[in-house]
Amino acid sequence: MKKSIYIIGIICLSITLLATLFKVGHLQGAGVLLTVGLGGLTFAFLPLAFAKLLKSTDDKLLKLVYAAAFISFSVNFIGMLFKILHWPGAGILMVVGIPLPFILFLPAYITYHNKRKLKTDINFSAIILFMIYVGVFTSLLAFDKNKFVYKAYAHSTYELSTSNKYLVSENENNSGSGLSLSVNQLVKQIELIKQNLVKQANPENIDIFQPDGTIDYYQMSGKEMKLSLNLLNNAGFDQFNEKFKKFDNLLKTKFANDNTERLIMEIDTYRLPDYDGDAPLIAKLPLIATLSVLSDWQNKLLLISYSQTT
Template sequence: MKKLMIVSGIFAGSVFSSGIVFKFSHWPGAGALIAVGILSLSLIFLPLYFTLKIQEKKETKEKVLTGLTSLVCIGISLSVLFKVMHWPYANALGLVSLFILMLLFLPVYFITGIRNPDTKMNTILSSILIIGGCGLFLTLVSSPRSVAIKNEIVMSSYLRSEMILQSELKMWKTSNTSESSERSKLANNIIAQCEALKSEILLRETGCATLVGDHACKNPMEIKEGIVQDYFKGERSLKPQLEILTSIIKEYNQQLNKQFQQPIGEDALVSNLNETRTPGYINSIIQTEMFVIQNERQLLATR
């Protein structure tokens, strides 16, 4: 068992360290290496290590403390993994681990240690370090109130941008009733595809496809800071819609009058989806629509 523990520890440390290097170097495979490293550490090395430690202990209270320590270490390491990989329940896992540490481990450790004159000072100092460590960990966790305020700001920002967009769309369509060129059709198609993509993301995020206008929901859920990549994988992937949109944008760019119009970049819609948050992606869609409107109105103004 000791050999397996040592091998698993070396493997976990090596893979995890490689993942960190890959992450800071922006090389592919960083996420997989970090995940494998932390999983190996949490589910193989730490259980083996604490199992051996428990076997070495003679008193029941020491075995209990070692067992609680193992649960806390495994829980915190897994919560870090969940946080890095943007998986759900990362904060809950970390808070449960701290709950075990503060309300189960610490009282038993402090009461049993302070009674012994030989371990009294060490127990006090260790308890202070544990409390300080928990405080530092909780400092990194957003409070429910701060999350609510942040979500309100995100929603307010989106609603303002959406109202501006809808106003600009209305003005453009009013002044563009006689335009029937291929470029104008592509512009309308881009707007339609953007609206469809945005509505689908909003529907999955808030339960409402429209948050502004006559058909807006009255009590939508908030737009959260999730990773937008989740919407472009799986059975309900929006990737086909995104591919259609980007192909239309490329065709539209080829027909622009470069003297008066700016090409629309699609990088904001297709790049770094694994790091882009949902509010930022929705804002990119709105900006794409605004670019189209600006181009078309600029061309109309030159006639």
């Protein structure tokens, strides 16, 4: 049993270290490896090791040390998992978890060390080094170097959405034309996609919707969430693509010109994959960047309609 626990711990720690290297090198699979490694440490290694250690001693003070270690590192690893998976509460867990080994486990261990009059040995040095590793690793996860980039995206998305309101009102005044009707439908479809994505990022984001449906991008949680084609399709992206194909055909047959072709090409750069089996570029961006691209699509579609009806 003891050897099995050691093997589980070594495997999980090795996966986590490999995932860290993948993360630093921006290689694919880092998120999956981190989830597997940290998940194994949190829900397999730590509980098994804690149970085994409790049974191995009758020393109550030592049991308190084991309990302090279990609580400290469990909170840390769970916080890391929440951070990687972009679950609500990750920030609180990281803030609590980072100092916890130093204010809970370390004092307990030093007290035990002194009361039992143990000599400083290699185990104590190893524990300190491991705590430094955990502290540095969790601090790196807690620090978001892209925070200001996300804020800039939020600002640009807000500005685009604001300008689009004016163009929407102008387009509705010309809603009698087939082109304007098609654009209105696409713009509304895109807005629905944006709203669905924001809700998927965090259920609490429902509070950032204004009475008129406007999204408060500054207060939005989950700006950094990585998207996938499945998430986009669940939000209505595949339905949008079907409508967009019909709209593109309408433009080519009745409203073709250099300006509309350029705007459609710019939309297709993000909308279409580079090759079969690949995901489109819009599915590879963080949430806030995707929302910015979608707002830009609305702007381009409204400009196409405005240019054709004025």
